[in-house]
Amino acid sequence: MALRIIFVLMLIAVTSVNSTAQQSTYREPYRPQFHFTPPTQWMNDPNGLFYYEGEYHLFYQYYPDGNTWGPMHWGHAVSKDLMYWQHLPVALYPDSLGYIFSGSAVVDVNNTSGLGKNQLPPLIAVYTYHNMAGEKAGRNDFQYQGLAYSTDKGRTWTKYEKNPVLPNKTGIKDFRDPKVMWHEGSKQWVMTLAVKDHVEFWTSPNLLQWHYASSFGKELGAHGGVWECPDLFAMQVKETGKEKFVLLVSINPGGPNGGSATQYFTGDFNGKEFIPHRSHQNKQPVWLDYGRDNYAGVTWSNIPAADGRRLFIGWMSNWDYAQVVPTTVWRSAMTLPRSLTLRKLNNNYHLQSTPVSELSALRNEFEGIELTDLMKGAIDITPHTATVHQSEWVLDLEITDTKTETCYLQFSNGSGERYRIGYNVKKKLYFSDRTKAGNHSFSEKFGTSVHTAPRLLKSKRIKLHLFVDASSVELFADDGTVCMTELIFPSTPFNKAELVSEGGAVKLISATCYSLKRIWE
Ligand code: FRU
Numbered sequence: 001m002a003l004r005i006i007f008v009l010m011l012i013a014v015t016s017v018n019s020t021a022q023q024s025t026y027r028e029p030y031r032p033q034f035h036f037t038p039p040t041q042w043m044n045d046p047n048g049l050f051y052y053e054g055e056y057h058l059f060y061q062y063y064p065d066g067n068t069w070g071p072m073h074w075g076h077a078v079s080k081d082l083m084y085w086q087h088l089p090v091a092l093y094p095d096s097l098g099y100i101f102s103g104s105a106v107v108d109v110n111n112t113s114g115l116g117k118n119q120l121p122p123l124i125a126v127y128t129y130h131n132m133a134g135e136k137a138g139r140n141d142f143q144y145q146g147l148a149y150s151t152d153k154g155r156t157w158t159k160y161e162k163n164p165v166l167p168n169k170t171g172i173k174d175f176r177d178p179k180v181m182w183h184e185g186s187k188q189w190v191m192t193l194a195v196k197d198h199v200e201f202w203t204s205p206n207l208l209q210w211h212y213a214s215s216f217g218k219e220l221g222a223h224g225g226v227w228e229c230p231d232l233f234a235m236q237v238k239e240t241g242k243e244k245f246v247l248l249v250s251i252n253p254g255g256p257n258g259g260s261a262t263q264y265f266t267g268d269f270n271g272k273e274f275i276p277h278r279s280h281q282n283k284q285p286v287w288l289d290y291g292r293d294n295y296a297g298v299t300w301s302n303i304p305a306a307d308g309r310r311l312f313i314g315w316m317s318n319w320d321y322a323q324v325v326p327t328t329v330w331r332s333a334m335t336l337p338r339s340l341t342l343r344k345l346n347n348n349y350h351l352q353s354t355p356v357s358e359l360s361a362l363r364n365e366f367e368g369i370e371l372t373d374l375m376k377g378a379i380d381i382t383p384h385t386a387t388v389h390q391s392e393w394v395l396d397l398e399i400t401d402t403k404t405e406t407c408y409l410q411f412s413n414g415s416g417e418r419y420r421i422g423y424n425v426k427k428k429l430y431f432s433d434r435t436k437a438g439n440h441s442f443s444e445k446f447g448t449s450v451h452t453a454p455r456l457l458k459s460k461r462i463k464l465h466l467f468v469d470a471s472s473v474e475l476f477a478d479d480g481t482v483c484m485t486e487l488i489f490p491s492t493p494f495n496k497a498e499l500v501s502e503g504g505a506v507k508l509i510s511a512t513c514y515s516l517k518r519i520w521e
Pocket of ligand 1: 044045061072101102128176177228229296
């Protein structure tokens with residue numbers, strides 16, 4: 001009896017600890033202030049991104065009962081401007097067919113599925129079911145695709161009664177993350193699916209019946225890990241105005257600086273097959289982001305033609321350590337939303353990522369940094385009005401001195417910690433050094449090396465556009481032709497900023513720091 005009482009008391013204690021853990025203030029240590037995060041608990045991949053009637057929808061892999069990965073649901077939020085988000089109830093719960101893994105959503109404008117109501121087009125989500133019983137039984141067909149639809153602006157979702165819409169007959173366990181698009185050229189729906197070490201394209205007239213079209217990538221690109229979360233979409237090349245296709249493929253592990261990362265291919269798509277451009281016809285991968293913390297990112301469907309942007313968001317973490325990063329109450333943030341542009345540079349196609357223009361609405365005061373024509377060593381550029389740990393930087397530099405070795409921004413705090421991000425002139429590499437930037441005892445894989453990114457442009461001008469938000473840094477260098485997204489966990493917030501030039505001098509052409517508003521009330 002006594003034992004039973006003690007057990008009950010313990011249970012009450014544990015429950016109350018848990019319920020305290022459920023309270024979110026949005027002011028917790030490391031909580032980003034202008035990035036999307038769930039109020040509480042675990043989040044991974046962005047899912048089901050679409051735009052409809054003035055709202056950007058963002059769904060995400062969500063475990064509402066814990067702070068690490070667990071039975072997957074789709075969490076849900078909407079925004080009118082990609083900046084301020086309104087949390088909505090969980091959209092999809094696991095059911096007898098399985099957990100709800102990653103997937104996509106589209107507006108079925110012409111009601112091809114017949115699931116619309118009262119002249120309203122249905123919103124259709126296609127996702128992967130992961131069936132635990134099947135996995136435990138050692139089967140190889142426990143991942144298959146299901147469908148859910150909404151006719152009330154995404155507020156409630158009904159699972160399709162004849163699920164699954166695409167069973168797994170491949171004999172391959174990894175059969176997931178459907179990304180659906182309408183292909184205007186062949187007037188049909190195309191689903192891109194990650195299948196272990198390649199992608200498969202499936203086509204459909206109505207989103208309900210799917211036919212195998214082709215496979216791509218077994219021999220191409222990076223193969224250090226399993227392929228996940230693909231995305232195929234059309235883009236107009238900035239230089240030529242021609243339509244080309246981009247295929248994003250996340251891979252885990254095997255990224256350029258270790259662990260999870262997203263590679264991409266450019267080419268043509270004829271409604272059946274993806275034919276890669278010459279520069280994407282070999283094993284040499286091309287990466288969307290060279291930082292460690294931009295994974296499983298995909299793009300929004302149904303952005304109005306008048307807007308015309310291809311908008312992207314990624315999960316700002318890495319499976320190497322995502323479940324043990326030192327945050328409580330919530331775990332994981334999304335990257336800033338980015339606009340992708342397809343460029344033809346030096347006769348090759350490249351993706352350029354820039355933070356969406358809506359971000360400028362968050363700018364408060366700005367501070368021009370005093371320009372020194374030629375600077376050497378370290379100059380203190382700590383802003384007076386902005387807090388370093390919630391700031392945006394736009395720096396334009398020129399390196400004319402042949403002795404200059406590295407040139408970087410350094411953020412530091414009173415705890416003796418510092419983070420460096422900038423350019424290594426000698427090696428022609430951008431770099432991010434978080435090895436002394438604070439806490440990394442939670443994982444051996446977090447802080448052991450300096451991460452680097454090759455440069456696409458050869459000019460002497462170095463342009464850095466940078467966002468710092470509590471526990472993240474995002475670099476868009478050379479107008480977004482090089483990106484690095486990195487998590488950092490300083491034990492006290494960084495409050496000092498310096499610009500450092502080692503070896504020789506650097507010319508500061510312009511430099512501005514903005515303080516940014518927080519998005520949570
Ligand atoms: C990518 C991923 C997906 C899968 C989901 C499960 O991070 O592994 O392939 O659908 O996460 O949460």
